[in-house]
Amino acid sequence: MAYSDEQLENSLRNAKASLAVEGMIVTDEDEKLIRAALKAEITHEEFLRIAMERASKAK
Known part of the structure; x- marks a missing residue:
């Protein structure tokens, strides 16, 4: 699903606030990473792989 720039920024802003x-x-x-x-x-799959790599390094 493709998001407009406005939808993307609004969703990202809401997620960050939460x-x-x-x-x-x-x-x-x-x-x-999220924007990409x-x-x-x-x-x-690439998103999940990169996110998991970052999460494992953050421990």
């Missing part, structure tokens, strides 16, 4: 309430921070790198996935620049 995560901030829980004490979680979305980094610039995270935003770039939502714009279909990378596959869902």
Whole structure:
């Protein structure tokens, strides 16, 4: 599903606010990864692989 730039930014802003309430921070790198996935620049599998790699390094 392709998102317009406005939809993408609105969704990202809402997600960041929700995560901030829980004490979680979305980094610039995270935003770039999310945008790439939502714009279909990378596959869902690539998104998951990269996200899992980052999560395992953050432990």
